Every structure is written in structure tokens, then in C-alpha cells.
Amino acid sequence: MPHVPRLGSGIPLVGRVDELARLRAAVDRARRAEAAAVLLAGDAGVGKTRLVTELGGHAESQGALVLTGRCLDVGEGGLPYLPFAEALAPLATSGDDPVARAVRARPALGRLLPLVPEAPAAAPDFAMAGDVDVRPRLRAEVDLGQLQLFDAVLGVLSEISEHRPVVLVLEDLHWADGSTRNLVSFLISRLRAQRVLMVGTYREEDVYRRHPLRGLLVELVRLPAVERVELRPFGEADARAFVEALAEKPLPPDVLADMVARSEGNPFFAEELLASSDDCDDLPAGLAEVLLARLERLGQDTRRVLRVVAVAGEGVAHAALAEVSGLGELELDEALREAVQHHALVIERGFYQFRHALLQEAVYADLLPGERTRMHAAYATRVRTNPQGRGREAKLAYHSLRSKDFPTALTALVQAADEAARLGAPGTALRHLEQALEIWDAVPDSARPEGYGELKLLMEASHYAGASGDPERAIAFARSAAEALPPDLDRGSAAMVWRRLAESLLSLDGSFDEAPPTIERAWELVADAGPSRARAWVLATRAQIQRAELRLEDARWSAENAVADARTVGIGDAEASALVTLGALADSDGKVDQARQRLVEGVAKARSTGALHVELRAMYYLALSHDDQGELDQALRLYRSGADRAEETGLAWSAFGLNSRLRYVSVRYLVGDWPDDAVERPRSPVSSTVTTIMNTAWVHLMVARGRFAEAERLVADLRAHWRSDLWIAMAATASGSELAYWQGEYERAARLVRDGVARFDEFYPRALGGIRICALGLEAAAAWATEARLRGDTAAVAEAGELGAALLAHVRDCVEHGTPRSGTIGPEGQAWLLRAEAAASGLAGPADASLWAKVVEAFGYGAVYEQAICRLRHAEALLAAGDTAPAAQELGEAHAFAERLEAGPLRTAVRDLARRARVELPGLAPARDVVDLLTERERAVLERVALGRTNRQVGEELYISEKTVSVHLSRAMAKLGASRRAEAVAIAYDRGLLARAAP
Known part of the structure; x- marks a missing residue:
């Protein structure tokens, strides 16, 4: 009695009532112009696709346009924006006039939709010669192209939603490449009043601690428009109902119970367990074995086709299967028919793919090494002979690497990196370049891509590593480039290599000492030459480093000469960089107006030349200028602008994208505009150091909110990285001390x-x-x-x-x-x-109350949280001096602030002091009068405890047992509302119950 799963609409949706209700409610909100996003999490096979399919049917019945795209696991490089390309593909051929108009109005969509004409882009030039444009112009094209694409996608969804609601479903985000994740973040963060619902699914168990999606999820779920729905395995009742619905005939009770127990509530497990055996006896222990045991029942040709599909790693067209499998048309048709009928494969938009990723993984893992290599080679040949299609080079690289065809793979990887860079996906470009460098030595000179050398790959990899939030790797690649300099390279090109290394060394305090001698080595190569691009950039970077060394006059000379050289040869990006340094130097001289004028000029120049890294640096220093002067509102606005600009352009984890976000969070902490939770929390970029630097801002918030367990973990991580960066070392010290203080240590x-x-x-x-x-x-x-x-x-x-x-x-x-x-x-x-x-x-x-009064006033420039803490300190000093009335006012102010922000430790400290001082706080019950609460014996015990006596010593002095001392002390502590001996003594002193010991 075979029990074949009946997938799709044939089986009613079991359970999932609450989850589906939440998803339908999100659709309803979107229809009311309340844009929203839902992140649907669950283990593999738990039913995420089934649920969103049900949702899609509901949304379409309500008149919504449902667009669906899927991410694929095609190796480390990935295919930039693949799920968006798939989801938006129907728009290119839509017969709906509003949709067609919206698409035609946005040529940038040509990057995703092949039927939409794309505006031509200039070819990049990576030449490395003294007076030639040696700096990659591709960088500006990448940044601007990404921004145009992001705006186009947001714009087309928004415009279509004016005519009908839009539901955008992105499946398997755990396989999303960096560019896809950036676009997801961009869109969700800009959901406002559009009639748009975004639904993203991902495998919970695949998003491990350092998975690149993990940090993005942490950030997104804190946004007000985002709801996270966790799809858990079935409970026993739902699992039983599901298995019963799958079976064609009623199952024996013991078989049904065994199936429910073995599937552990996972619908896919239950389906495969049920389909793999006639009587459910002797079921395989592992899921892979279960899956393969089921496939063993299929014909030989069918199993061959399944292996061919498994190697593809994505949906496969019929023609590709015919070519790679080697089967005749009739044999292939029969094999595919059997695979589809037995639910091993499904047909999606004309392509064959496995019903579940786990099934594909099991089949692929079961291939023999030679078999796997031959099939990858066949796919590579097919891709190579088909020059059309987005992501062609990444696919060719993937299959060529797996088939050990390194010459083909090397060229494809370089071209795939170029494509990813043009799409504004520096992280993906870096992955391709890293793979290219791994196989470089395995490819003979004659088979290497024309115009590329190892030095060039290293330089590009260093740049993209820095842009992707991995400063350590940026340094490592730049250092390797310097070590690989050929002796016959011209001096200008060699200087640019050393300059790149010096620039990368600036990103971490722990590596800064190496930066000055490195930039001087670059300067020696061009110092005697005339104005050139290389000389202008070396001078601009040299000025940055000299300023960091506090060699301010030298820095000014270098920056001014960089501006002069850059203007002579027309190098706007180097000029912008030098202008930023001159602005920072003017700030150091106290010439604030001049500084800001230079910085604004630097922003404009950088933006006009597409030098986004320089633009972000200029925006950061402009914000910092206001920050230094205590103009926190302006600083907050400018930091936010810098952080947004970095996010929009894919540079959120570049040096100054990170700095802007870091200070934005820090200033919000100061001004008391605390986010509900970790809205700005890091997205776990490649570098653990970058994550740790971002946590330097968040650790103080965790302490201030009383989330001590999380704060302790963050402090421990900061201490482990304290040598990497000054911010880390300082934050580890400050937050560790704050944490210990609030805990009474x-x-x-x-x-x-x-x-x-x-x-x-x-x-x-x-x-x-x-x-x-x-x-x-x-x-x-x-x-x-x-x-x-x-x-x-x-x-x-x-x-x-x-x-x-x-x-x-x-x-x-x-x-x-x-x-x-x-x-x-x-x-x-x-x-x-x-x-x-x-x-x-x-x-x-006792502290000087007049000094604390001045401190409270000094923090009035806008740092309201620190001011609230100082009000508490001022109140303590006033109470010690007997000034109860002004102390009560300060306590009231501090308590109101702590209540508003839910600053737990501060609130507890204020209430404790108010209770001991018998000060009534607004909204709280009056403090109890404890003067007459203590008995003579309890007071005698406290007097001796205050002198540092142990319970045994107190007992000996009072001629009572140690146990009796403990009883009296416990009663006294309870009456005084104290949790510790020292606190009870302090309260007793404050109440005048004990005579104070001489200092």
C-alpha cells in the first residue's frame, strides 16, 4: 500500500491557523496603505512554502499582485539580486498598462529584467600607470548603479501599488547573496504608506551565529513595519492530522503513532517517511537515507535525470536536461513524467526543480566524484555556448570550478566579479575574486584572462573587502599586493599599491603604526614627479595619516599640494579627499566656520565625481564638527544622513559608513532618544572586529536598560578585541565599570x-x-x-x-x-x-554638592541621560549636607527621566535613595518611616556589623548565638528594605539610627 504524498491544493492546510491569520492580517494592512513586511522563519521542510502559497492564493483573491522569487545555493559568490529578478520578471511582459508604464519609466530595471532597455555604462579602466587614470572608475559606477537600481525597484513597487496591492514573496533568504540582502534591507526600511507587503522566508537552522543574514534579521525585526512569524513543527495533534491527510488509506494506530513520533512534527519528514515504505517497517534512521530509499523505487533513467537536476543547483530547462543527461527525447519525457508524478520534481515556470532543497542535497551528496565532475563539465559547456542570460558568468564559474576546469573558471570568476561590482554588490565581487586568487597558480599564463594579473586582482579584492566590512582582509590583500610588486612596474603604479596598503591600515587603530612608513614609501616613488593621479592620491592619503599622527602642519602641506595636483590633472576624487582633511585641520585650529565650508565643499566634490567613500568621510566629519561643539540635534541629523547614504549605496560597513552609524547610536543614547531595541544593531558583517566596534555603542544601552546578562556578554567580547581599536578598548573599560557600579561592586x-x-x-x-x-x-x-x-x-x-x-x-x-x-x-x-x-x-x-550642581548644568548641552545620573549624584550630596528639599527636586527629575526611558538601574537607584531619605517621588507610595521599626537588639547587631564584625564576633560581644545574630540581622534588613548587609548599614546611618564612625 504505497502512501504517496498529495501535495498542493489536494491536501487542506493543516494547523497554521494563527500563522495564516497573521499573514492575512498583514495583507489587509497593506490594502489599507499600511506597508508591512513579514519574516517567516522555520526549519527546512516545516511548511514555509506551503504557507506562503496559501497566502498568495488569498492575496490574489483580494485583487493583489503576487510576485515570487527564490534564492538559490550556487556557491559562495551567489547571483546578485536573483530572487528579485525572478519575482519581477512577469512585470517585463505584463499586459497591464499601469504596470507596463511603471516598468518603462525605470530603465535601471534593465539590470534585472532583460526586456527592459538599460542605460549604457562606461567600461571600467583599471590601468596602473603614472599619469593614466589608475584608480578604478568602476567604483563610482558600482555605487551609483546600485542606488539607481534600488530606487527603481522601490519606485516600481510603489507605483504599481497605487493601482493594486502588491505582495512580494522572497523565499530562502538564507541563501541570499550580499546584494540581495542589501536590497531587502533598503526596501523594508522604506516601507511607509505604500500598498505593499513583503514576505521573506528563511531556514532558521541554517542561520548560524556568523551567517551573514543573522545580523540583518536582528536589525529588521526591530523595525515597526516588520513582523516575524515563526513556523514551528506541528504539535502532536496537528502532526497526526497531517499524516492522516497524506495517507490514501487509514493507517494502523501503531504505524500512525510511529510516523508522528519519527517525523517530529516536520511535514516534509512525515511526507518522506510515509512515501519511502509500504508498511513503514525498518525505516531508515537518517533523513538522507529516507529520501534516497524512496528514490530507489524510481526507474534508472529517472534516477539519472534526478542526478542531473541535482548538479544544476537550480531550476533546469528541458533542453538543458536533454543535453546533459544524454537521454533521448522519449526516454527523457518518461523519466521526467515519473519524477513529477512521484513528487520528486516539480515544474515552476517551465523549469524542473526538486520539490525540496533537502532532496536535492541528498541526491547530490550521493553522486560519485567522477560522475559529479562530468555533469558539472557538461553544464559548463552548455553555459559557455549560451552567451545570453543574467548571471551567466557566475554559473559558468560555479560549474567550471566543480568540474576542475580552472582556466575557464578563472576567466568566468573575474567576469562574474565585474558583473557583481556593476550591480553594486561588493561582497559578492569579493567572493568571486577570492576564488579566482585561490586557483590563480593552477592556471598557466597563456590561459589567464587578458588584461588581468595577480596584482590587479589583489588590489580589487582589497578595495571590495574594505567596502564590505572586512578591514583585516582588506589589509591582508593590500599587503599581498605590495609583496607581489614586480621590479619592472612603473613608479606611479607601485606608489598606488603602497598607498592602498597605507589607506587600508588606517581602518584599524591596532594597525595604524604601520601606516606612516607605508605612505612614506609611496611618497618616495612620486615625490620628484610632476602632478599625476598617483601623486595627488598619495598626497591626499599622506595628509590623512599625518593628521592622525598629530603632525598638523605636515598634514596641511600634503593636503594643499594634493588639491593643487588634483586640480592640475583633473582628479576630483583625490581633490575631495584632500578637502576633507583640510576641513578637519581647520576644526583642529578652532576655525569652525572654515572647517564646515571645506567639508561641505568636499561632500559636493566627492558626490559630483562618484567618490562615495570620500563623500561618506566628508559627511562624517561634518557631523563630527557639530558633535564636538555640543550641537547634538544637528549632529544626529547629519550622522543619520551619512548612515542612510552608506546603506543606500552598499557601503554600510565601510569605514565611514560604520563610523556614522556608530556615532548615530551613541548620540541617541546621550540625548535620551533610545530606540525600542536594536534597530541599528550590526548585521554581523564578515569581520568580527567591525561587529565589535559597532557594539561599543550598544553595550552602554544594554547596561543603561539593566540588561546585564547581555551586557556582560558584550563586555567580554569587547575585552577580547581591545587591542584592535581604541573605541573598543575604551568601551570595554567604561561599560565594564558602569556594569559593576550598578551591581554595587x-x-x-x-x-x-x-x-x-x-x-x-x-x-x-x-x-x-x-x-x-x-x-x-x-x-x-x-x-x-x-x-x-x-x-x-x-x-x-x-x-x-x-x-x-x-x-x-x-x-x-x-x-x-x-x-x-x-x-x-x-x-x-x-x-x-x-x-x-x-x-x-x-x-x-561627603561630596561637594555645589560641584555636582555645576556638573548637572554642564550636561545641559543635550546629554540628558548623563545629566539624569548626575542629578542622582547631586541629590546624594545634598542629602548628606541636610538639604532635603532641593535633593527631592533632583530625585524627581532623575526619576521621571528613568521612567520614560525604562532605565532600570538608574530608576532603582533613585527609588532606593528616595526611600532611605523618606522622599516622596511623584506617582509612588510615600516612603515608610523606619525610625521606630528596629528593636534595641536589632540596632545593636547593626552597630557591630557596621564596624565590620562577623556574625560570630557579634554573637560573642552580645552573648548570643551566631544563629540568633543572623535572625536579628535578617529582620533588620527586611524592615529597612535592604538586600545586603552593607545596604542595611547605609540605610540605618541615613535614618540616624546609628552613630557614624569617624572617617
């Missing part, structure tokens, strides 16, 4: 600052960021000293005072000898300097 918090400052001083001494970090350490040291005084621990008081004095000395040293970016210490630095001095006033006794 004051001594540990102070020591973390002391040790952290010593570490990053090794490679960046007297960094002005040390003022802030030392201020945090001083607050911890003061709290440590206060707690020690309450215990009567004079040694700890002295140690805390000594550590605090050392931190205060470091602060003053930074102020005296540090070099502010804008020439003078701005409002933020001034506020933290005052905070350090105010905190230091609490090392030897």
Missing part, C-alpha cells in the same frame, strides 16, 4: 577603570576619552570609600582614596597634554572634567 568598578586606562595608554596615551572613563572610575572609588567608612575599614578607605587620586591625576594630565580634535575641549569634555572633579570631592567624605 564599587571596588571592582574602580579597579576596572584603573586597569583599562593603563591598557589603552599603551597605544594611545592621554586620549581625551580617558576623562570620561576616569570620571566613572572616580565615582566608583568614592562609593567604595563611602561604603568602607561605614564599615570602619580604614585600609579600604585609604586604598580607594589612593586609586581615586591616581585617576584624577590622569584626568588632569589628559586635559593638559591631550589634543582635542577641535582644538579645545568641547562641551562634552568640559562636562566630564567637572564630573571627575565632583566625584573626587567624595573620596575623603
